[in-house]
Amino acid sequence: MAGSVKALILLAFTGSLGMMFMLLACALPRYNNWWPLFVIIFYILAPIPYSMARRYRDDMGASSSCLELAVFFTAGIIxxxxxxxxxxxxxxxxxxxxxxxxxxxxxxGNVVMYLTILGFFLAFDGDADSWNYF
Structure with missing residues (x-):
């Protein structure tokens, strides 16, 4: 239980650090432009294909081609x-x-956020006993 709390705190810290870089890119007086915030849409879309393929594979026992297609879509989003x-x-x-x-x-910010998303999938993949990676 303590390992999952540490992982969750670390992931929350790195996620907020990535968002800080995004907000600095938008709000600093030198830049003063909010167009870079459209990248947040990609942060939301990135884990969706892999999560859907993993659930489909677990429920139906599908081949790895579904998972490989999901990784391809995820790579395109990234x-x-x-x-x-x-x-x-x-x-x-x-x-x-x-x-x-x-x-x-x-x-x-992209590098930090995608490392955070990867860390989430590594830390919380599987059952409750495998949450102790950190």
């Missing part, structure tokens, strides 16, 4: 979340939508 800030910073207009400093902060 790559899109890294690509969106780059496209916004490299917009072909006279003035880019976001600055490169905000793009770097969003990239840092």
């Amino acid at each position: 790559i899109s979340s890294f690509g969106l800030p780059i496209v916004l910073a490299h917009a072909p207009s006279l003035q880019p939508v976001i600055e490169w400093g905000a793009c770097a902060l969003v990239m840092t």
